[in-house]
Amino acid sequence: MRILSKRQLKEMVLYSPQHIARLEKANKFPKRVQLGPNRVGWVEAEILDWLQLKLANRE
Template sequence: MSEVMRERFLRFGSVAELVGLSRTTIYRMEQQGQFPKRVKLGSNSVAWKMSEVLTWMSAK
């Protein structure tokens, strides 16, 4: 199984709960390059790669 197929994706609610930040803070930090970028899953759907969020958390 490829690495991409094993990646887990987190929707906003899970990301916010995990990192303890508001929507505005997460989006602002993402735009400033201080938080992992969202991945577009569909026309109206985005998520974050779990591995990137966990790496970001461990670096803090």
């Protein structure tokens, strides 16, 4: 399992951090993982699954 940083996530998803937070709050994006008091990450497999779903629903 790989955990993505905010920078790595932004490279994959191309959304602003604010938009990602809005999507998470609306349960339309994989939830972040709290790694420490000031550190979060996202599970890469969940992000890839989310992207695959977006690709499948584009038509």
